[in-house]
Amino acid sequence: xxxxxxxxxxxxxxxxxxxxxxxxxxxxxxxxxxxxxxxxxxxxxxxxxxxxxxxxxxxxxxxxxxxxxxxxxxxxxxxxxxxxxxxxxxxxxxxxxxxxxxxxxxxxxxxxxxxxxxxxxxxxxxxxxxxxxxxxxxxxxxxxxxxxxxxxxxxxxxxxxxxxxxxxxxxxxxxxxxxxxxxxxxxxxxxxxxxxxxxxxxxxxxxxxxxxxxxxxxxxxxxxxxxxxxxxxxxxxxxxxxxxxxxxxxxxxxxxxxxxxxxxxxxxxxxxxxxxxxxxxxxxxxxxxxxxxxxxxxxxxxxxxxxxxxxxxxxxxxxxxxxxxxxxxxxxxxxxxxxxxxxxxxxxxxxxxxxxxxxxxxxxxxxxxxxxxxxxxxxxxxxxxxxxxxxxxxxxxxxxxxxxxxxxxxxxxxxxxxxxxxxxxxxxxxxxxxxxxxxxxxxxxxxxxxxxxxxxxxxxxxxxxxxxxxxxxxxxxxxxxxxxxxxxxxxxxxxxxxxxxxxxxxxxx
Ligand SMILES: [Zn+2]
Numbered sequence: 222x223x224x225x226x227x228x229x230x231x232x233x234x235x236x237x238x239x240x241x242x243x244x245x246x247x248x249x250x251x252x253x254x255x256x257x258x259x260x261x262x263x264x265x266x267x268x269x270x271x272x273x274x275x276x277x278x279x280x281x282x283x284x285x286x287x288x289x290x291x292x293x294x295x296x297x298x299x300x301x302x303x304x305x306x307x308x309x310x311x312x313x314x315x316x317x318x319x320x321x322x323x324x325x326x327x328x329x330x331x332x333x334x335x336x337x338x339x340x341x342x343x344x345x346x347x348x349x350x351x352x353x354x355x356x357x358x359x360x361x362x363x364x365x366x367x368x369x370x371x372x373x374x375x376x377x378x379x380x381x382x383x384x385x386x387x388x389x390x391x392x393x394x395x396x397x398x399x400x401x402x403x404x405x406x407x408x409x410x411x412x413x414x415x416x417x418x419x420x421x422x423x424x425x426x427x428x429x430x431x432x433x434x435x436x437x438x439x440x441x442x443x444x445x446x447x448x449x450x451x452x453x454x455x456x457x458x459x460x461x462x463x464x465x466x467x468x469x470x471x472x473x474x475x476x477x478x479x480x481x482x483x484x485x486x487x488x489x490x491x492x493x494x495x496x497x498x499x500x501x502x503x504x505x506x507x508x509x510x511x512x513x514x515x516x517x518x519x520x521x522x523x524x525x526x527x528x529x530x531x532x533x534x535x536x537x538x539x540x541x542x543x544x545x546x547x548x549x550x551x552x553x554x555x556x557x558x559x560x561x562x563x564x565x566x567x568x569x570x571x572x573x574x575x576x577x578x579x580x581x582x583x584x585x586x587x588x589x590x591x592x593x594x595x596x597x598x599x600x601x602x603x604x605x606x607x608x609x610x611x612x613x614x615x616x617x618x619x620x621x622x623x624x625x626x627x628x629x630x631x632x633x634x635x636x637x638x639x640x641x642x643x644x645x646x647x648x649x650x651x652x653x654x655x656x657x658x659x660x661x662x663x664x665x666x667x668x669x670x671x672x673x674x675x676x677x678x679x680x681x682x683x684x685x686x687x688x689x690x691x692x693x694x695x696x697x698x699x700x701x702x703x704x705x706x707x708x709x710x711x712x713x714x715x716x717x718x719x720x721x722x723x724x725x726x727x728x729x730x
Contacts, residue, residue, distance in 0.1 A: 228484040231474060232267040232450040234426060235467060237499060238287070239270040239299055241458040246673070246692060247503040248701050250725045251283045257455075257502065258287045260495045261294065263573075265486045266467075267450070268295040268321065274313035275306040281313050288317035295361060297321040302351045311358045321361040321391075324351055328380050329368035341376060348383045356388035363391035365428065370394070370401040370409065377409070378416040385417060391424040391450060392417075396439055399432025399462060403442035410446035426450035429465045431457060436465035437512075441473050444483060455499040456507060456514065468492045468513040468545065476540055493546040497602065504673065504690045504703030513545060548598040558590075570598060572605060589686075592709060603679035603686045603707050616724045617665060619716050621645075624653040635660035635716065657716050665723055669693040672701060676711055689714035693722040702726045 238257060242249055249257065254271075261269050271287040272280045288296045296317040298310035302324055314320035326337075326347055333339055339347070348364065355362045364384040369377055381392050394409060401409075406427065414420055427443040427450075429436040440451045457466030471487045478484070496514040500507055509516040519542040529536030548570060563586055564579045574582070585604060590596050620636040620643050633656035636645040646664045650656030658671060673692035678685045689706045702725035706717025 228478065228482050230449075231444055231483050231485050232424060232426075233265075233467065233471065233485050233487055234268040234270065234297070234428075234450050234452040235261050235266040235454065236270040236428075236452055236464065237261070237454040237458065237467075238283075239272050240428075240452075240460060240464050241454040241499075241503075243273070244458060244460045244463070246701050246703075247458055247505070249502055250702060250728065251279065251286065253502045254283045255286060255290060257495075257499060258291055260491075260498055261455075262291050263488075264491045264495050265488045266294055267486065268297055270297045270299060270323065270452075271314070273299040275300060275303075275309040281309065284310075284313035285316070288314045288320065292318050295319040295321050297323045297363065299323045299325065300355075302326040302347050304351070304354060307351060307355050307358070311355075315358075319361065320359055321363055322355040322359045323363040323365065323393075324355055325365035325367050325393075326351075327367035327397075328377060329371040330373075331371065332368050341379075345380060345383045348380055349387045352384050352387035352389050360390070362389050363393055363424075363426070364389040365393040365395055365426075367395060368397045370396040370405065371398070374409065374412045374416075378413055381413055381417045381420070385419055385423055389423060391426055392420070393426035393428055393450070393452065394443075394448075395428035395452075396430055396436075397428075399430035399436065401429070401439055402433075402435060403438045406439045406443040407446040410443045410448050414447050424449045426452055428452035430460065431462040431464065431466075434462070436463070437469040437473060440465045440470050441481070444474070445481065456496055456505070456511070458499065458503060458505065466512070468496060472513050472540060472545065475544075489544050490546040493548075501705060502703065504675075504692050504705070506675065506677065506690075513540070518542075519547060548602060566601070567605075570601065574605075599679065600686060603688060614724065614728060615721075616727055617661075617720050619713070619720055622657060622713070622716055624657065624712060626653045626656075631656045633657040633660050635664065637661070637664050637720065653712055654715050657712065658719050661716065661719050661723065665727075667723060667727070668696050669723060669726060670696060671719075673703075674715070676715070679707065685709075687711040687714045689718040691715065691718040691722045693719070693726055695726050700726065 238254055241247055258269055271284040274281040274284045284298050296314050298314045300306035300310040310322055333344060352362060352364055366377060366380050384392055425448045427440055427448050429439040451470050453465040453467040453470050455467050457463040471485050474481055474483050474485055493514060507515050560583050563583055567574060617637045617639045620638045623634040625632050629651055631653040632649045634647045635657055636643050644664050646660045648656050648660040648663055650659050672694045675690045677688050679688040686707055686709055692701055692703045694701045702722050704718045704721030706714040708714040
């Protein structure tokens with residue numbers, strides 16, 4: 222135990238809600254952002270980057286609401302190197318318990334010349350004045366030197382000195398384009414630490430992208446060279462190939478403590494649930510072989526492996542599924558179990574639901590228990606997928622449906638409830654799903670475009686639950702929202718998912 226106390230603490234800066242959310246197809250409804258922020262706080266991250274307030278009114282509002290919700294973690298707002306951005310960012314986070322202004326400016330020759338069209342001296346002056354201005358508002362200011370890994374070391378150190386002298390409390394050196402290799406990350410961080418006097422007073426951060434699949438390796442190499450903060454996202458979502466994945470960074474540090482002698486404050490047993498929450502909200506299924514949180518990450522299929530694991534788990538297992546909170550799929554509760562047992566199990570599984578939510582889900586659980594003989598933890602996860610606390614307001618709900626299909630033609634009669642009234646419409650289509658979706662669009666008067674549609678079985682057996690994921694785009698601004706639906710009937714699941722995505726898009730400002 223004493224040993225653990227001497228391990229160097231690495232701060233986890235999560236940017237799922239900024240770098241993750243702004244990547245294609247990952248938009249979240251404000252309620253979903255609040256759910257994710259709350260889950261991240263519960264997970265133990267040190268900093269939550271809540272968004273880029275100058276980008277839009279909706280983004281500003283989300284950052285402001287997250288700021289008033291979060292009590293323990295620092296809440297950061299991203300700002301360009303502009304006074305107007307910083308004012309807007311500060312207005313959004315100033316009421317947070319621990320607010321941070323995060324400013325960025327590119328420092329690489331290619332960005333200075335072609336994107337910013339400024340020379341080095343101008344860049345240094347911009348860094349100095351904007352950092353000082355941010356510090357006149359906030360005591361916690363992070364400066365990011367965008368494209369740091371393609372910036373000559375001497376100039377990067379000069380930029381770092383300027384930001385530090387102007388009062389920056391965290392200096393971040395991003396591998397913005399995912400170009401660096403681990404040895405270079407080490408060299409860069411070592412050079413900065415040796416050539417920026419007073420650097421030990423600030424946090425040194427890295428923010429790595431995964432274009433060459435090296436984001437986690439690069440982040441850990443930087444930490445070994447002395448970086449004290451790693452920026453990452455849940456499931457590695459983010460621009461292009463994504464960011465360093467939180468679960469990989471954290472479990473890398475924990476599993477290889479023997480080498481790193483570092484620690485994080487992440488409650489690793491909550492990783493799996495947060496991973497599922499984010500994947501459910503953005504509608505991105507994890508590949509089964511995804512490190513740490515993939516479906517197969519802990520499966521031992523080959524006979525030789527199974528034999529080894531049975532003899533001693535450590536033969537092939539470097540982490541235990543328990544460490545990240547993978548639910549055991551053991552049987553539990555039958556159809557005669559009461560609400561109390563249901564509620565206790567939810568708590569044990571890590572759900573934090575209000576008693577109204579338990580009341581609301583209990584009948585659905587009973588219904589499922591009646592249909593299936595055995596209800597597993599996987600079923601419960603499916604039933605509650607995406608549920609944390611907040612619900613997106615349901616403008617439309619599915620009341621009834623009737624479908625006839627023959628080969629390539631189908632007709633669907635859909636009834637939706639809205640404003641206490643039932644509206645019905647019949648449409649024909651290429652198949653039952655197509656006809657149903659068309660009828661919903663006609664009922665809601667919307668022209669939303671279907672950009673993705675997936676069906677998965679989320680529990681085992683032939684009476685398994687089907688989960689449909691529908692991603693719709695608004696034809697006006699291209700904004701996307703993901704809806705999910707779960708049912709033992711895949712058509713019903715699909716219709717519910719389509720309606721959920723519609724409800725979310727209708728509430729986006
Ligand atoms: Zn990034």
